[in-house]
Amino acid sequence: MSVPVKKMHLNLFVLNTGHHEASWRHPETMPKSVTDIHYYTRLAQMAEQAKLDSLFIADALVLTPAIQHKIGGGLEPLTMLSALAMGTERIGLIGTVSTTYTEPYNAARMFASLDHISGGRAGWNSVTSVGDVTAINFGRERHPEHSDRYEQAKEFLEVVKGLWSGWEADALVADKQSGTFADYSKIHPLRYKGNYFSVHGPLNVARSPQVFPVLVQAGSSDAGKELAAETAELVFTAQDTLEHAKAFYADLKGRMAKYGRHADELKILPGFSPIIGATESEAREKEAMLAELITPDFGLIRLSNSLEIDLHRYPLEGPVPLEDLPSIEQVKGQKARFEMLVDMVKAEQLTIRQLIHRTATARGHYTMVGTPEQVADVMEQWVKDGAADGFNVMPPYFPGGLEDFVGGVVPELQRRGLFRTEYSGRTLREHFGLKHPDAQPVVTTT
Amino acid sequence: MSVPVKKMHLNLFVLNTGHHEASWRHPETMPKSVTDIHYYTRLAQMAEQAKLDSLFIADALVLTPAIQHKIGGGLEPLTMLSALAMGTERIGLIGTVSTTYTEPYNAARMFASLDHISGGRAGWNSVTSVGDVTAINFGRERHPEHSDRYEQAKEFLEVVKGLWSGWEADALVADKQSGTFADYSKIHPLRYKGNYFSVHGPLNVARSPQVFPVLVQAGSSDAGKELAAETAELVFTAQDTLEHAKAFYADLKGRMAKYGRHADELKILPGFSPIIGATESEAREKEAMLAELITPDFGLIRLSNSLEIDLHRYPLEGPVPLEDLPSIEQVKGQKARFEMLVDMVKAEQLTIRQLIHRTATARGHYTMVGTPEQVADVMEQWVKDGAADGFNVMPPYFPGGLEDFVGGVVPELQRRGLFRTEYSGRTLREHFGLKHPDAQPVVTTT
Numbered sequence: 064m065s066v067p068v069k070k071m072h073l074n075l076f077v078l079n080t081g082h083h084e085a086s087w088r089h090p091e092t093m094p095k096s097v098t099d100i101h102y103y104t105r106l107a108q109m110a111e112q113a114k115l116d117s118l119f120i121a122d123a124l125v126l127t128p129a130i131q132h133k134i135g136g137g138l139e140p141l142t143m144l145s146a147l148a149m150g151t152e153r154i155g156l157i158g159t160v161s162t163t164y165t166e167p168y169n170a171a172r173m174f175a176s177l178d179h180i181s182g183g184r185a186g187w188n189s190v191t192s193v194g195d196v197t198a199i200n201f202g203r204e205r206h207p208e209h210s211d212r213y214e215q216a217k218e219f220l221e222v223v224k225g226l227w228s229g230w231e232a233d234a235l236v237a238d239k240q241s242g243t244f245a246d247y248s249k250i251h252p253l254r255y256k257g258n259y260f261s262v263h264g265p266l267n268v269a270r271s272p273q274v275f276p277v278l279v280q281a282g283s284s285d286a287g288k289e290l291a292a293e294t295a296e297l298v299f300t301a302q303d304t305l306e307h308a309k310a311f312y313a314d315l316k317g318r319m320a321k322y323g324r325h326a327d328e329l330k331i332l333p334g335f336s337p338i339i340g341a342t343e344s345e346a347r348e349k350e351a352m353l354a355e356l357i358t359p360d361f362g363l364i365r366l367s368n369s370l371e372i373d374l375h376r377y378p379l380e381g382p383v384p385l386e387d388l389p390s391i392e393q394v395k396g397q398k399a400r401f402e403m404l405v406d407m408v409k410a411e412q413l414t415i416r417q418l419i420h421r422t423a424t425a426r427g428h429y430t431m432v433g434t435p436e437q438v439a440d441v442m443e444q445w446v447k448d449g450a451a452d453g454f455n456v457m458p459p460y461f462p463g464g465l466e467d468f469v470g471g472v473v474p475e476l477q478r479r480g481l482f483r484t485e486y487s488g489r490t491l492r493e494h495f496g497l498k499h500p501d502a503q504p505v506v507t508t509t
Numbered sequence: 510m511s512v513p514v515k516k517m518h519l520n521l522f523v524l525n526t527g528h529h530e531a532s533w534r535h536p537e538t539m540p541k542s543v544t545d546i547h548y549y550t551r552l553a554q555m556a557e558q559a560k561l562d563s564l565f566i567a568d569a570l571v572l573t574p575a576i577q578h579k580i581g582g583g584l585e586p587l588t589m590l591s592a593l594a595m596g597t598e599r600i601g602l603i604g605t606v607s608t609t610y611t612e613p614y615n616a617a618r619m620f621a622s623l624d625h626i627s628g629g630r631a632g633w634n635s636v637t638s639v640g641d642v643t644a645i646n647f648g649r650e651r652h653p654e655h656s657d658r659y660e661q662a663k664e665f666l667e668v669v670k671g672l673w674s675g676w677e678a679d680a681l682v683a684d685k686q687s688g689t690f691a692d693y694s695k696i697h698p699l700r701y702k703g704n705y706f707s708v709h710g711p712l713n714v715a716r717s718p719q720v721f722p723v724l725v726q727a728g729s730s731d732a733g734k735e736l737a738a739e740t741a742e743l744v745f746t747a748q749d750t751l752e753h754a755k756a757f758y759a760d761l762k763g764r765m766a767k768y769g770r771h772a773d774e775l776k777i778l779p780g781f782s783p784i785i786g787a788t789e790s791e792a793r794e795k796e797a798m799l800a801e802l803i804t805p806d807f808g809l810i811r812l813s814n815s816l817e818i819d820l821h822r823y824p825l826e827g828p829v830p831l832e833d834l835p836s837i838e839q840v841k842g843q844k845a846r847f848e849m850l851v852d853m854v855k856a857e858q859l860t861i862r863q864l865i866h867r868t869a870t871a872r873g874h875y876t877m878v879g880t881p882e883q884v885a886d887v888m889e890q891w892v893k894d895g896a897a898d899g900f901n902v903m904p905p906y907f908p909g910g911l912e913d914f915v916g917g918v919v920p921e922l923q924r925r926g927l928f929r930t931e932y933s934g935r936t937l938r939e940h941f942g943l944k945h946p947d948a949q950p951v952v953t954t955t
Binding site: 130260 | 696707806
């Protein structure tokens with residue numbers, strides 16, 4: 064009798080025409096579909112037919128001149144996911160909302176509403192947003208410092224969880240006979256007073272199926288990991304090697320005990336961007352085709368932003384100027400992304416052009432090229448080795464890269480008993496084996 | 510040859526179980542459906558089959574103890590309308606968002622997104638929200654004064670219109686060959702600096718079919734009318750008599766010329782809540798049935814709020830204490846609502862209980878009881894007499910009151926040539942005969 068294998072969790076990261084920087088130039092993709100809800104509905108349905116746990120929409124609150132060479136201008140996540148909820152039945156729907164530039168009362172209402180609309184399939188990726196370029200769209204001159212953003216994020220989480228938890232399960236009675244619509248003794252104001260937010264409550268949306276959305280985070284800095292260990296139920300992370308992924312996994316799960324949490328209460332899904340072919344050479348051809356479409360224009364802007372230095376001033380074929388970069392303490396944006404890029408340059412001695420190509424495939428997330436069996440081998444190894452509870456799947460281009468994944472890799476994982484062949488639950492928490500928030504205490508005042 | 514009659518416009522005001530305060534106690538209604546998107550989808554589809562121009566969702570950013578006796582706790586408008594867009598094809602979708610408690614960059618994105626998702630059917634009812642009870646959910650102790658709220662609303666409108674207008678029609682090129690995704694010379698930052706908002710832009714959602722949602726307002730105070738005359742394309746208003754409606758119509762349309770606008774560029778839709786029966790006595794029975802279900806509990810709270818005095822301290826069968834009310838200058842909330850109630854009490858010499866009953870049917874909006882022909886007669890008269898361009902239809906209970914309207918009144922209006930029998934346009938602006946925003950100037954800086 065064989066030991067039952069641990070099943071993995073799969074999330075589809077939906078992003079425009081795909082995760083390869085040049086995907087919008089691929090002959091198969093439809094770049095003008097960025098605002099077409101029917102395009103996204105087809106991708107969501109494809110992922111649902113493959114029984115994926117969830118899909119995820121990233122977000123940024125800014126448009127920069129990089130749009131000259133980079134696809135963008137698409138739909139806002141919460142409206143988009145509410146629409147996708149109507150074209151799907153089981154797959155989880157995870158959207159990004161910023162804790163720096165959103166009113167928590169508004170965010171709490173919208174996620175509660177999405178959770179009702181989807182029948183308990185909502186997830187929230189909380190981010191603190193990036194850069195002064197975002198701040199100036201919200202009446203501020205400067206983006207808050209990293210530590211301030213995390214303090215604010217922590218308060219934001221306390222507020223929205225408190226609002227969501229404020230309605231007891233049987234508060235809404237709707238007793239026509241007595242004329243009692245709700246039992247107000249079971250609807251609790253929050254009366255939160257913090258440094259960043261003061262929110263009285265109660266929430267004006269009735270308790271939703273999951274009580275609150277699955278709490279997702281993707282911050283991989285030290286502060287990000289600490290906040291995730293305390294509050295997150297699902298973590299997306301960019302890890303470029305198995306060793307880094309194992310270290311991150313052990314580090315993050317190891318931080319949970321001090322918050323009274325079990326390691327199983329948080330699932331870690333590294334980004335994973337496979338280029339898949341029926342044969343290895345077919346996969347290599349697909350890789351080469353995408354590589355040919357890369358232009359340095361956008362890559363230079365992207366890396367200049369991440370490394371916080373203007374790379375246009377350096378020769379493309381020369382080394383990445385490590386000596387001119389800011390120190391990690393000086394970095395204002397995503398510290399973990401910065402460190403990963405620097406480590407990559409040091410380990411592989413990359414020129415600027417090489418770094419562009421090395422990260423064009425999925426912005427530094429783990430990439431590989433191979434057959435469905437080879438891809439499944441790697442996924443199996445990562446899960447068995449304690450590097451992942453599953454993957455944030457990032458197809459290089461849509462729909463082809465997703466078709467290759469759901470048509471080749473998913474069946475292979477299912478044959479190996481590593482992935483579900485049918486949904487057993489209805490809600491996103493059930494898909495991920497996470498406990499219902501009923502078991503959690505209600506936040507009242509701070 | 511007969512002169513072609515002016516067609517009217519019809520909006521369905523969707524509100525929980527209906528507009529009669531006691532509708533949730535009606536045997537036919539399903540009060541727990543307030544969070545059920547499929548319930549709302551059926552209402553929307555019913556309205557669309559009758560070729561109504563649009564449907565509208567009101568909103569408030571607060572939950573009060575009144576929920577003990579009053580139905581509430583439903584869905585947030587923008588997520589709800591995004592979902593409804595997927596279950597309908599032609600009907601317009603108008604949602605309420607507050608200019609006092611929302612970041613304009615976030616609101617602009619969501620409406621642009623809804624306009625894409627719905628194929629050009631989005632409308633935005635901008636409100637300034639009501640009361641300190643709302644303020645305390647957004648980190649403030651006091652709701653801003655009436656005049657401050659309107660100044661802020663004006664800035665908010667300038668910001669979002671500027672953001673929406675910032676993308677020229679041909680900015681998104683997606684030229685795979687050259688690697689140019691967008692022509693950034695055709696995407697204009699806003700660089701707005703006001704007293705309330707500073708927003709740099711550009712918007713990160715590509716130009717939507719209507720460029721921006723149909724701009725709807727419902728403020729009927731002097732400041733509200735002035736803002737509407739300058740900026741609104743559609744106005745919902747509560748008018749309790751034909752004479753009041755005519756005066757309002759003439760007043761508002763008369764204010765438009767000084768802003769360089771033609772009277773046709775704004776459509777006025779008074780609220781209209783008919784109780785309909787195949788015979789007049791059947792209609793009267795329906796009215797009596799609803800009246801029996803009214804409890805004074807909620808009515809006292811509602812009127813105490815509107816009149817800004819605690820009516821619980823006065824005998825229910827006694828007169829409304831006009832002498833103890835604040836002056837119109839002292840009123841902090843909806844001044845037009847306050848005035849309408851005072852006028853009603855003066856004209857009809859009402860007791861508190863009578864005022865509760867008189868306004869329980871549709872909160873002071875015009876109500877009537879009759880057959881489809883009688884209802885159509887009144888609607889025809891209002892439009893012919895220059896009191897309305899159409900109606901904001903407020904069925905007393907769902908779905909019965911809506912079935913009576915679309916099954917009886919709409920066919921009667923169609924027979925008279927007063928309402929469309931088929932949609933001729935695709936977008937909400939086309940349904941209302943409003944011009945495309947292309948013709949309007951781009952706001953850049955202030």
